[in-house]
Amino acid sequence: MVLSTSRPVLLVGGAPVDAGDLDALSGRYHRIVAADGGADQLAGHGLRPDAIIGDLDSLRAPAGWGDVPVHRIAEQDSTDFDKCLAYVDAPLFFAVGFSGGRLDHVLAAFSTVAQSGARVILLGDGDLCCRLNGRIRLELLPGTRVSLFPMGPARGVSSTGLRWPVDGLDMAPAGRIGTSNEATGPVEIGMQGGPVLLILPRDCLNELLEEMEASDA
Known part of the structure; x- marks a missing residue:
């Protein structure tokens, strides 16, 4: 190391x-x-x-x-x-x-x-990206761009607070993806398994870090 x-x-x-x-x-x-x-x-x-x-x-x-x-x-x-x-x-x-x-x-x-x-x-x-692990809740303003991109098969994606819900979807790089969605307010996204990238505007860094700190508490 x-x-x-x-x-x-x-x-x-x-x-x-x-x-x-x-x-x-x-x-x-x-x-x-x-x-x-x-x-x-x-x-x-x-x-x-x-x-x-x-x-x-x-x-x-x-x-x-x-x-x-x-x-x-x-x-x-x-x-x-x-x-x-x-x-x-x-x-x-x-x-x-x-x-x-x-x-x-x-x-x-x-x-x-x-x-x-x-x-x-x-x-x-102007963007930030992280891997989605399990479930995440973000205090986002309405109209904030939210993108989900699978880097492999992803099962059981769910959401609240998105303009176009992704509940129950299975995603894959050459199949269903979830880019250019929008928040309608606070957003909660979850998944059962698979590598999915969460992509947000850089201005959402504080919200993302607050959620990470809360999940560690």
Whole structure:
């Protein structure tokens, strides 16, 4: 294990990082880990990581960072995002710089969030994304966009507070999906099983974190 903490960690990938994402996360994380070229993104925003992890195929070490621990993991069967989640232990990860620029990188990031056993909130392009685990209740304003995207077969999806209910639906990537729905007020979504991503506007970060904290209580 490269790093272990009882507080949230910010993971930064090598894709362009929106300053708005960093502003939204300000004060919410304890440590910063760069995934390979994410170190360059951090340098561009005047931030410094506590560690750099990855296969290091795109890292250009910024000047003056000689004391930042660099952990090279050469295997090519996982992404740098995967490597960070495997070698860092934290109760929550905020991830930026993993979903911009290239469509294949976006899909890879979604796959990582869906498959990881860690709790991850991925931010990018004005949205946030996390894996739906069991049941979640969110205090959303009417008209808030709510999207559900299955990353594999998902059984027994249920909901209240959505303009287009998804009660009893089974979802699949090449079948029924649940994008571009809307909240009519507080929303409750549940499922019996399967990897489903919940996608919300970035402005809903506070509501999502409040629900996560309540579920841990």
